[in-house]
Amino acid sequence: MKSPIAHRKQTASFTLVKLLAIAPLWLMLATVNTSAYGQTSNPSPGDWTQFLRDNMQRWNPYETVLGVNNVETLGLKWRFDTGDPSTEQLSSPAVVSGVVYVGSNDNNVYALNANTGAKLWSFATGGPVSTSPAVVNGVVYVGSGSNLSGIVWALNAVTGAKLWSFVTGGNVSFSSPAVVNGVVYIGIGSNLGAEVFALSATSGTLLWSSNTGGEVLSSPAVANGVVYVNSDDGNMYALNATNGTRLWSSPVGGSVLDNICSPAVANGVVYIGAFGPGPSISGAIYALNASTGARLWSFNAASGPFMSCAPAVANGVVYLGSDGHVLYALNASTGAQLWSFLAGGGLDSSPAVANGVVYIQASGNPSIDGKNLYALNAGTGAELWSFPLNNFALSSPVVVNGMVYFESGSVLAFGLGNADLFLRIEPTPTTVHQGDLLTFAFPVWNLGPGVAEGEVLSNLQVPAGTTFDYVRISGTPGLGTCTHPPYGGTGQIICHEGDGMAPNTTWTVRLTVKVTAPAGTTITESAATMSDTFDPNMANNTATVSLKVQ
Secondary structure (H helix, E strand, O other): OOOOOOOOOOOOOOOHHHHHHHHHHHHHHHHHHHHHHOOOOOOOOOOEOOOOOOOOOOEEOOOOOOOOOOHHHOEEEEEEEOOOOOOOEOOOOEEEOOEEEEEEOOOEEEEEEOOOOOEEEEEEOOOOOOOOOEEEOOEEEEEEOOHHHOEEEEEEOOOOOEEEEEEOOOEOOOOOOEEEOOEEEEEEEEOOEEEEEEEEOOOOOEEEEEEOOOOOOOOOEEEOOEEEEEEOOOEEEEEEOOOOOEEEEEEOOOOOOOOOOOOEEEOOEEEEEEEOOOOOOOEEEEEEEOOOOOEEEEEEEOOOOOOOOOOEEEOOEEEEEOOOOEEEEEEOOOOOEEEEEEOOOEOOOOOEEEOOEEEEEOEOOOOOOOOEEEEEEOOOOOEEEEEEOOOOEOOOOEEEOOEEEEEEOEEEEEEOOOOOEEEOOOOOOOOEOOOOEEEEEEEEEEOOOOOEOOOEEEEEEOOOOEEEEEEEEEOOOOOEEEEOOOOOOOOEEEEEEOOOEOOOOEEEEEEEEEEOOOOOOEEEEEEEEEOOOOOOOHHHOEEEEEEEEO
16 A cells, blocks of 8 residues: 655755755645655544554544444445445455545445545456455555456555556455555465465565465454464464564364454454354354464354454454354453344454444345344443344444444445434315325425435325325435335335435425315325434424315
8 A cells, every 4th residue: 555755856966045945845745746646644543444453453442433322323424336236245444534445346446535425436456356455655455356366456545546466376355455564464365375475565576475274365463573364274373474484373173164254463362263163053262372372262152153254352352243143242361251242144244343332244134134234332232223234245344533334235334414304295286076186295305414225105095085096206316116005996105215315305205096085075194204324303204284175
């Protein structure tokens, strides 16, 4: 992610007076050159620059906006649809200097405005991007492709222009790059062998490679001059970050075939989840001495294996979810279980911790598991908030500056600005007679400030004294669909808006019925609206109108 800055040479003929005179301009030019090659503003300590974050713990200790007392009011702020919204996504976002960087299975890397979701640029990699970008010093580092076509890319963070690429000759579908001290570390797996590569962040030159006994599908964690990787030969490896020399290896349980769990490092301890020990349906969490690889403790999880995740470590607690739908919170020093949470699906993504809240995504069959993104109390495991997702995903959430970012086919951003739906029934004719066609219009406004996702018009009936004729939808680009009785019938009508409603937009359903009641009959129609997005003002979500047949 870092790129060299071209420095202007000053000649000896410059006098001190001339140097002082041009210094402000020279400094300004240097600043312009830097921002053109990298970010337009300095990264915040609270940014989430890479998969394991800078502290290699998936914990953002700088988050102060979202917390236990207000996370329940999270609402969807924006959504960006990639070119492949239906397939499972593994790339987790990086958020740096107000920009969200994320890969997609549509063979692109995207840069999006973190506040609005507007696309700033995209870069076509020629292969699926399942790894999570790392953004350092104005450069985006990401892996793409699979089998023998794996490539590591370095892109200008502002423009998306290619700076360099490195062909790995192996699989980089899962291992996300870690960038530390000017070096890009990434795991590789192929039929030709399994390796960890160290590349120059500036040029992409191979500095060293180190073989393990199996594919390295996990993302490296780098701390105190050591690279830690999990290999599917059943071992955790510690490598010298300067030259790749193996410092130690340590077994981490039973069969770990296709285990792509990544380690986290905190306070001299390496934490990792894996298959086994014992039957393949079990799992274990291990704590290893970071200097020697000696096992400090292990925790057996009968709920299922830990397959494609990295632990989050915060405030002396290790958080990790299992494929058996259970999120565990363990004492980081002893491995003692503090609490567990049963989710609606397999927890194959990695948790994120920020300001007393744990965020994690549950995947699975939508008709069975619900596929929710959860926010839990980090101290108790109590559920504080959840959001239903439409696509299977292994992407992991990140939390930056009061926003939660996540990819589930679409890139989603949640914040404290909520949607406020407002429903009314448009004025109907002042007179209506038996045999007339009567149309009720139900406009729904989103008063903002957030996007209303999954908007539904319900509690709508073919009113007594009429029969169904037809229904139409207009308004937002998503339009939608309605379930309704057959022509001439009676019964319930439910309409689903087909896309997110942006603030200050309107979605309208028009129901036409035929009046069958005689003169003197009062016809009453009512409806209600709701969405998946938190709506703090439900008082304006219902409406009723009545009129008398003449």
